[in-house]
Amino acid sequence: MEMDYSDMDIREVRRRNLKSLMDREFNGVRGAQSRLAERLGKPQNFISRCLAAPERAGSKTIGEDFAREIEKAFGLDCYALDRPIAASADIKKPENNKDKESNVIAADFSSKGKLKDGEISIPQYNVRGALGHGQIPADYIETIRHVTVHESLLSGRGISFSKADNLAIITGFGQSMEGTINDGDPLIVDRGVNQFIGDGIYVLTWDNLLYVKRLQKHSPTHFDMISDNPRHKDQVINISDVTVHARVLLVWNAKKL
Structure with a gap:
């Protein structure tokens, strides 16, 4: 299912992008949140709160600094997590074992149009x-x-x-x-x-x-x-x-x- 990010608050964009990263990196396996928390060097409870829907008690906003930490941990471009176009359809699963062993997510978080020189x-x-x-x-x-x-x-x-x-x-x-x-x-x-x-x-x-x-x-x-x-x-x-x-x-x- 493709998500509509067009008019979404940037905090919600970050939350959904983080969930997509977790799902694609860890393939929805049991304990995915714990593995994501370990990758990011955060307590599992902290990650759970970041992924929780905003209306839920105890939910936590993914702030500016943490968003940049996530991008660095996954080898993404700066501000990639803020881009509404980074919907689930744009995040590709690893295609072979080599991708899995390298521990690098096979994701396309680039903008739709490539920047020209200058x-x-x-x-x-x-x-x-x-x-x-x-x-x-x-x-x-x-x-x-x-x-x-x-x-x-x-x-x-x-x-x-x-x-x-x-x-x-x-x-x-x-x-x-x-x-x-x-x-x-x-x-x-x-x-x-x-x-x-x-x-x-x-x-x-x-x-x-x-x-x-x-x-x-x-x-x-x-x-x-x-x-x-x-x-x-x-x-x-x-x-x-x-x-x-x-x-x-x-x-x-x-x-x-």
């Missing part, structure tokens, strides 16, 4: 999965999930980044950065930047809430957290209270014509 595939940064619901506005909606761009889009604008695998796309929210970033604007961010590296706009957590704000160094111990919208007050915040998740590289401002 193209970069940029996945959605699942901020809810990575940071938790409490830090995100209740009405936050991801406007774009994945995008493929040519590297000249960035290099032609003088934009540098840590590496292509660290690029992700998120959605701007709120009015505090209006004029620079409007509510709902897609943003390309560099998740390889996890500390302040100079004046710029960052995705950050402060006081247990997520912000997309301009940061400047106020003093050795404090930042200026700046809102580009003059109707919102700037704040001086303690550096030790700030967690930087990414730096914003590019904003796509959509205008109706």
